[in-house]
Amino acid sequence: MSDFDIAIVLYPGMTALDAIGPYEVLRMMPGARIRFVAHEAGPVITDSGVLAIGATHTFAEVPRPRIILVPGGPAATAASADDKLLAWLIAAHRTSTWTTSVCTGALVLAGAGLLDGEPATTHWSAQQALGLLGAKPQREERVVRTGKIVTAAGVSAGIDLALWLAGEMFGREQAEAIQLNIEYDPRPPFDAGHVSKASGAVKRKALADMVRSAPEMRASETFVSSLTGAQKTLWRSAIRRMRR
């Protein structure tokens, strides 16, 4: 297989691990060229308000990726109404081999009309929203495939999705080599990772924490919408925001 583009979508207020988990897997595929795509190249501030990830390309510069990956986060609802992002996603999906999402990234696929009547999954807290947007939520599944669309459950599930995809595209041995490289032999010290396993108190705390831990979401949206070109201003502003 010759070299091919993998477009990982970035937007302000996204959750970093949704993208970085799969990235560490996908980048090890032979021939993979990772492109972090956004409205502009430059730093994109994630939901915590203290972590910036660099977009390397604009949407327009990566029109035909073989793989598309859309991460989630508290700002996924805003992203799912971002006309320019959606227009790119719809066009890129026409020629992609795989179109994927992690966590509430599924809401963005749904916003683009790609999940109408299709089985899909998302973060446990957004399953209802996913249904309202026209998909058929699969609450018990960690990774759901429908045709060339693959959706993963919340945040860390993107690692499982990416390993599955590596196996589909390059076979079991390659996928296992990647799994070994990231030493993905998980041993969680607790067992509350699925909503069916968590107590009522843990669920309530998780929802409260979710709100508390994304204080900068709206602020970073404002920041990014005000960008006007010069990389200098862009990065200086990013640093200023993050140092508070």
Next chain:
Amino acid sequence: MSDFDIAIVLYPGMTALDAIGPYEVLRMMPGARIRFVAHEAGPVITDSGVLAIGATHTFAEVPRPRIILVPGGPAATAASADDKLLAWLIAAHRTSTWTTSVCTGALVLAGAGLLDGEPATTHWSAQQALGLLGAKPQREERVVRTGKIVTAAGVSAGIDLALWLAGEMFGREQAEAIQLNIEYDPRPPFDAGHVSKASGAVKRKALADMVRSAPEMRASETFVSSLTGAQKTLWRSAIRRMRR
């Protein structure tokens, strides 16, 4: 507990997931102030050469973090000989509550002399190197605690380390809420994540992939060592490098 600093060390050629996995857990601790520390604030290019993560603070600006986390990566050996980084680490460790590493980040702790004669773990491919640096490698363990030092195995093991730490510092219910928020209910599609489970062919492929997938490591070290102040130049250069 009042607000407290968590210093996550960044350096060129590090592996992103080593830092971003634990970050998504640690940042949800009540009162946590995440600081991404490096020689200079600004983008730090990771081992793939296509992903930049933003350092928010210099080492000098975060002298007494409660938690220190040192990620690994192909450039960990260079980091373990970085005098300025080591001087900061040794001083910060004197007052830290927890000093932690992920993957070959343990080599950096060892380089600072913090692991002399102590049990510790690291990426499977670096266990021997860890022993040569004076630690007692624990090849079967995913997370190893010795006093206030906690080391994790390769890359994805940082998530397990951080959840364990959340439980130690804030109790089981808080740790479970974080686990639920990142929906960490892993279901790897394969079972080759520990070196004892992988075939010889998978091990050989993994080692070859490791070399192949860090092509920009030396280049990005050169890049970062040439930095001279202006954020504009810094970020523009980062983008230029990443767009190749």
